[in-house]
Each structure stands twice: as C-alpha cells, then as structure tokens.
Amino acid sequence: MEQLHIDLKDHSYDILIGGGLLQEAGALICSLRPKARAVVLTDDTVLRLYGDSLSQSLAEAGISAAFFSIPSGESSKSMDQLEKLLNFMAAHRLTRSDLLIAFGGGVVGDLGGFAAASYMRGIDFIQIPTTLLAQVDSSVGGKTAVNLDSGKNLAGAFWQPRLVIADTSVLSTLSRREFAGGMAEVIKYGCIFDRDFFAFLENCPDRSALMAYMPYIIRTCCDLKRIVVEEDERDTGHRMMLNFGHTFGHAIETIGSYQRYIHGEAVALGMILAVAYGSLAGVTPGDFADPLARLCRRFGLPVTCDIRPTELVKHMTIDKKADGTTLRLILLSQPGRAFIQTVTLEELTTAMKQLDHIWGN
Ligand SMILES: NC(=O)c1ccc[n+]([C@@H]2O[C@H](COP(=O)([O-])OP(=O)(O)OC[C@H]3O[C@@H](n4cnc5c(N)ncnc54)[C@H](O)[C@@H]3O)[C@@H](O)[C@H]2O)c1
Numbered sequence: 602m603e604q605l606h607i608d609l610k611d612h613s614y615d616i617l618i619g620g621g622l623l624q625e626a627g628a629l630i631c632s633l634r635p636k637a638r639a640v641v642l643t644d645d646t647v648l649r650l651y652g653d654s655l656s657q658s659l660a661e662a663g664i665s666a667a668f669f670s671i672p673s674g675e676s677s678k679s680m681d682q683l684e685k686l687l688n689f690m691a692a693h694r695l696t697r698s699d700l701l702i703a704f705g706g707g708v709v710g711d712l713g714g715f716a717a718a719s720y721m722r723g724i725d726f727i728q729i730p731t732t733l734l735a736q737v738d739s740s741v742g743g744k745t746a747v748n749l750d751s752g753k754n755l756a757g758a759f760w761q762p763r764l765v766i767a768d769t770s771v772l773s774t775l776s777r778r779e780f781a782g783g784m785a786e787v788i789k790y791g792c793i794f795d796r797d798f799f800a801f802l803e804n805c806p807d808r809s810a811l812m813a814y815m816p817y818i819i820r821t822c823c824d825l826k827r828i829v830v831e832e833d834e835r836d837t838g839h840r841m842m843l844n845f846g847h848t849f850g851h852a853i854e855t856i857g858s859y860q861r862y863i864h865g866e867a868v869a870l871g872m873i874l875a876v877a878y879g880s881l882a883g884v885t886p887g888d889f890a891d892p893l894a895r896l897c898r899r900f901g902l903p904v905t906c907d908i909r910p911t912e913l914v915k916h917m918t919i920d921k922k923a924d925g926t927t928l929r930l931i932l933l934s935q936p937g938r939a940f941i942q943t944v945t946l947e948e949l950t951t952a953m954k955q956l957d958h959i960w961g962n
C-alpha cells in the first residue's frame with residue numbers, strides 16, 4: 602500500500618492507495634472514527650459493481666451505514682440531488698460526529714464533499730474515489746461543488762476529506778473512454794511538473810502495463826498535486842499550474858456541449874494546443890509536440906478535433922480565467938516545467954489564426 606500525508610494543519614489527511622483496499626475500508630474508517638455512523642453517497646453504476654464489497658467491509662467493522670445512490674453522470678451534480686442527499690442525511694439522524702462517505706467518481710466526490718461541508722455547517726467526510734480521474738485529481742485538494750443552471754461548479758466550498766482510500770483494482774471496470782479521460786490528467790502532471798514521470802509513461806506500452814504500476818502512478822500524481830495544494834489551498838496562485846490544457850479544454854468542452862468530448866479528452870486537445878501555442882510564441886520547445894501527441898494517442902485520447910482554434914478563442918472570453926482583455930495561460934518552458942503567461946485576447950486571436958489548421962482540417 603502507498604501512503605501520502607497532505608499537510609494542511611487542522612485539515613491534514615492521509616491518502617491510502619493500493620489494490621484491494623475496498624475490503625479494508627471498514628477497518629480503516631473504524632480506526633479513524635470508532636463509533637461513527639455513516640451515509641454512503643454513491644452512483645448507480647458503482648453501487649451495482651462494488652456496493653456489496655463496501656457494505657460488507659463496513660458491516661464487518663461494525664459501522665452502521667445507509668446508502669444513497671444517484672443516477673450516474675454529470676447531471677446528478679445538481680442542487681436537486683444535494684437537497685435530496687441532505688434530507689436523507691437528516692432522515693438518518695446523522696449528527697456532527699458522524700460521517701459522509703463519497704464512494705464513486707468525481708461527480709460523487711464533488712456532490713458528497715459539498716453536502717458534508719453544508720450539513721449542520723460541516724461534518725467529516727471520507728473519499729473512496731473509483732475513477733482514475735477521481736483518484737489522481739478530484740479527491741485531492743478539497744474543492745467541492747455542484748452545477749447550477751447558470752454554469753458548472755458555480756456553488757461549492759473548500760472542504761477537505763478526513764481520509765482518502767483509493768483502491769486501484771476498481772479501475773479495471775472503467776470504460777475505455779473513462780480510463781483515457783483520467784490518463785489525460787496523469788499525462789498533465791508529467792508535462793507540468795515531472796519530466797521523468799512523463800518518460801516513465803512513455804515506457805508503458807498500454808493500459809495493462811499501466812495497471813501493474815497503478816499505485817505508483819496515483820501516488821506520484823497525488824504527491825505532485827499535494828505540493829501545490831499545500832502551498833496554495835485556496836487556489837489563488839501556484840495551483841493554477843494544474844490548469845495546463847484546461848483553458849483551451851474548457852472551451853472545447855463547452856462548444857461540444859460536454860457531449861462530444863469528455864473532460865479528459867478536451868484536456869488532451871487543450872494540452873496539444875498549449876504546446877503548439879508555446880512553440881509558436883518561442884517559449885516551448887517545438888519538438889515536444891510529437892511525444893505529447895503520441896502518448897495521448899496511445900492511451901486512447903483524441904489528438905485532432907473538429908473545432909478550430911479561432912472558434913475556441915471566442916469562447917475563452919467567457920472562461921472564468923479570463924480577466925478583461927487578458928487571460929492567463931499555463932505554458933511549458935520545457936517538458937516537466939510550467940509557468941503562467943498573461944496574454945491579450947488580441948495576441949491569442951492572432952496566434953490561433955496561425956494554428957487554425959493544426960488539426961489537419
Ligand atoms: N473537485 C475537483 O478538484 C475536481 C477536479 C477534477 C474534476 N472534478 C469533477 O469531477 C467530475 C468528473 O469526474 P469523473 O470523470 O470521475 O466522472 P463520474 O463521477 O461521472 O464517473 C464517470 C463514469 O464512470 C462510472 N464509474 C465510476 N467508477 C467506476 C468504476 N470503478 N468502474 C466502472 N465505472 C465506474 C460512473 O458511474 C460514471 O458513469 C466532474 O464533475 C468534474 O467537475 C472535480
């Protein structure tokens with residue numbers, strides 16, 4: 602088992618990573634909070650696949666738990682589900698000394714975290730992330746949220762879990778597309794912080810080779826995220842590096858109405874565009890474009906897109922990272938090293954015109 606400690610003073614917690622940890626979840630939670638009762642938030646897919654395992658593990662440890670399941674998918678990250686969940690917690694008479702367990706992907710983690718932050722002005726919660734994206738990204742860092750009609754993640758809170766239990770064996774049932782989506786974030790960490798880790802990924806020929814190293818991969822990603830989160834818990838500075846590929850990516854997701862490209866696919870395309878932009882601006886070595894595209898393609902991520910860069914710029918003006926006529930892009934000075942560059946929309950538009958045929962269309 603791999604273990605990582607996130608040091609946030611009163612909000613510090615451990616991340617435990619390993620194959621088969623689900624069976625030990627009850628004992629681990631019990632040693633942290635011996636007498637607590639719990640509500641487990643999950644989604645229909647995870648409940649069907651792994652509900653019995655977790656339920657058994659909690660029962661064996663003597664933890665009384667009630668399961669609340671939401672339909673799988675982003676549309677459940679809503680105020681409507683939040684209210685239903687809070688009422689469920691109240692109906693089960695959860696007190697401030699009890700627990701919410703978020704057992705699922707990023708949707709469950711974000712919704713569960715926000716419910717824990719708001720129920721009785723805040724109760725403890727535990728993350729048991731079950732997607733690759735949730736294990737390397739959303740379960741670390743304490744950002745919780747639901748979507749509003751007016752936009753994604755518009756209502757939320759910073760609320761740190763008390764413990765994260767990442768069982769890598771559950772990743773084997775992820776669809777090809779969901780696995781690839783998580784890989785975009787894994788590749789991102791290599792690009793922005795760790796060239797050796799990028800090279801390690803280049804040496805893994807396929808998904809099954811990766812699976813053999815999954816605890817190491819997840820630990821490395823969480824450790825890299827830990828460094829920026831410890832330094833910048835509230836996301837006002839250094840943590841912005843994690844947005845590499847995301848400013849372009851969000852525009853791609855929005856134009857595609859979140860259907861054409863899932864988040865990780867859009868991030869992969871965004872990273873490719875950010876490298877192309879950096880290389881055009883003379884700040885990123887141009888010869889990094891090929892290795893990046895090769896790695897994305899190998900793990901099932903798209904490397905061409907049907908949305909032209911000039912079309913993207915129009916949408917980026919409404920991105921939350923846009924500030925008047927300038928916006929902050931995360932670029933690479935070299936593989937494994939990122940920096941923030943402020944660019945004007947005019948500069949960006951000019952560059953995007955030059956990159957308009959990057960996708961070969
Ligand atoms: N809080 C943060 O810092 C942060 C960071 C990144 C993303 N997010 C959020 O995370 C969400 C996306 O997370 P996600 O990609 O995990 O999506 P998700 O939670 O919707 O899960 C994706 C799909 O995989 C299924 N699934 C989950 N675990 C499975 C398993 N082990 N086997 C088979 N299927 C499984 C789910 O039922 C779902 O259909 C978005 O809402 C995004 O905004 C939050």
Ligand SMILES: [Zn+2]
Pocket residue numbers: 738786847864868
């Ligand atoms: Zn992301």
